[in-house]
Amino acid sequence: MEIKNWYELTFEIETNLEEIIIWKLNELGISSYAFEILLNNKNNKKVIIWLPHLNWPESLRIKLVRNIKEVLDKNNYQTNCFEWNLIEQEDWISSWKKYWGPEIVGDNLLILPCWLELPEEYKNKKVIKIDPGAAFGTGSHPTTSLCLEELEKISLSSKKILDIGSGSGILSIAARSFGASKIYSIDNDYLAINSTESNFRLNFGNLDNLKTYLGSFDGLVSKYTLKNFDFILCNILAEVIKGIIPDIRNCLKIDGEVILSGILNSQKDEIIKLLKASNLRINDVSSKKDWVCITAQKIP
Numbered sequence: 001m002e003i004k005n006w007y008e009l010t011f012e013i014e015t016n017l018e019e020i021i022i023w024k025l026n027e028l029g030i031s032s033y034a035f036e037i038l039l040n041n042k043n044n045k046k047v048i049i050w051l052p053h054l055n056w057p058e059s060l061r062i063k064l065v066r067n068i069k070e071v072l073d074k075n076n077y078q079t080n081c082f083e084w085n086l087i088e089q090e091d092w093i094s095s096w097k098k099y100w101g102p103e104i105v106g107d108n109l110l111i112l113p114c115w116l117e118l119p120e121e122y123k124n125k126k127v128i129k130i131d132p133g134a135a136f137g138t139g140s141h142p143t144t145s146l147c148l149e150e151l152e153k154i155s156l157s158s159k160k161i162l163d164i165g166s167g168s169g170i171l172s173i174a175a176r177s178f179g180a181s182k183i184y185s186i187d188n189d190y191l192a193i194n195s196t197e198s199n200f201r202l203n204f205g206n207l208d209n210l211k212t213y214l215g216s217f218d219g220l221v222s223k224y225t226l227k228n229f230d231f232i233l234c235n236i237l238a239e240v241i242k243g244i245i246p247d248i249r250n251c252l253k254i255d256g257e258v259i260l261s262g263i264l265n266s267q268k269d270e271i272i273k274l275l276k277a278s279n280l281r282i283n284d285v286s287s288k289k290d291w292v293c294i295t296a297q298k299i300p
């Protein structure tokens with residue numbers, strides 16, 4: 001289905017609430033947003049959220065504002081200044097482009113918005129081209145960059161990968177760029193699956209090494225044979241991760257590894273406990289801002 005128009009929601013927050021808003025939007029499955037520094041008030045930022053109009057009837061928009069207000073209230077910030085505009089696809093693309101430039105991740109990766117030429121100074125980087133569309137995964141969120149940095153550390157040559165919650169496809173594309181031979185990408189949002197496929201094509205010109213599945217991971221594992229993966233990449237919220245750890249183990253081959261992201265610092269210990277209980281050995285824990293990424297290995 002093609003998205004024609006977008007709702008644009010804007011409001012102000014104190015700058016220190018940015019991470020909390022990102023966390024809430026992530027939880028609500030909202031991926032297109034930006035923060036703008038206000039020149040007249042350096043302590044505040046403008047939040048701009050774009051929502052595909054077909055998926056956001058009035059009732060859901062009212063609920064969204066209520067959700068955001070609740071989060072802000074809890075953090076002692078009161079506002080009623082929420083402004084809605086309806087904008088056309090072309091205007092959304094130009095708004096979005098204004099906020100997005102090339103981004104270096106880890107030692108060697110460069111995330112490049114598809115409408116930009118590769119800047120000369122980044123010619124030696126491994127480039128991942130992304131058209132952000134309506135799916136999560138531009139590389140700028142700590143949960144994504146933590147996964148990308150983990151991927152840089154491991155040898156993926158000829159490996160079989162499962163990407164659970166592929167969003168824009170950014171991790172699948174990185175895995176292929178690092179030499180993985182077969183990538184299976186799962187997402188329960190059709191916009192994300194479209195985005196994974198079109199971004200994969202944008203980078204490699206074809207979908208030869210990619211297989212996509214639309215649906216929830218727990219439903220798909222019982223329907224298809226998803227087994228013997230060398231690596232599983234899973235950047236989903238901790239609440240979802242908790243319920244799928246045993247299935248993740250079943251999908252890994254012995255010695256295979258899972259990279260889990262989307263976990264808040266406060267949720268780390270509980271996830272580590274669940275991983276150990278499923279016979280998954282913790283190999284690495286890295287963190288950025290409030291977020292943690294855990295790498296665990298299937299032991300016999």
Ligand SMILES: C[S@@+](CC[C@H](N)C(=O)[O-])C[C@H]1O[C@@H](n2cnc3c(N)ncnc32)[C@H](O)[C@@H]1O
Pocket residue numbers: 026029135136137138139143144147164165166167168169170171186187188189192215216217218235236237240262
């Ligand atoms: C935080 S985004 C991650 C996107 C991308 N992999 C990245 O690292 O930037 C999580 C994605 O998981 C998908 N998702 C959430 N729960 C899921 C589930 N149970 N099964 C499959 N996909 C799921 C969402 O639609 C979303 O695209």
